[in-house]
Amino acid sequence: MTRKLTCKEILEQLSAYIDEELDPSICAEIEAHMEGCNPCVAFLNTLKKTVVLYKYSAEGDEVPREVHIDLHRFLREKCAQDEGE
Template sequence: MNHPQRNCQELLASLSEYVDGNLSKELCAEIERHLEECQDCQVVVNTLRKTIDLYRKVELEDELPKSVMQKLYFRLNIEDYLSR
């Protein structure tokens, strides 16, 4: 990998905006050129996208039954929840 590390740091600084599609076309094209050459940054971008996708899927799922939540909180020793 013959790319300056500074490019990686610049990418990380604008990563959320890139994944959300909130950057200019020019900046997106620059980031995509960097991603073509940098496997490390590809991994970071793909991981962020997968994390966002998982979060959205969980957000859409039904809430856990109260008994399951109680068991989970009990195992985690969260007594405040159990006293509700």
């Protein structure tokens, strides 16, 4: 029988687990561990929430209007200069 994973070993694998990058056998081990370990469950849940918060944190971001205008003016000038060289 294989040795069971410790909390420390679980912690090291959690990002890969969230990103579904682990072998099914390791996922099964992690899930078995989680059934009896509330701190690891809470840690996993909060790590997932961290990822989700960042995933949506830039939604709806827009370039400020003056930045957009400056950018296009800058490019028209510089790129036209480039053509002329």
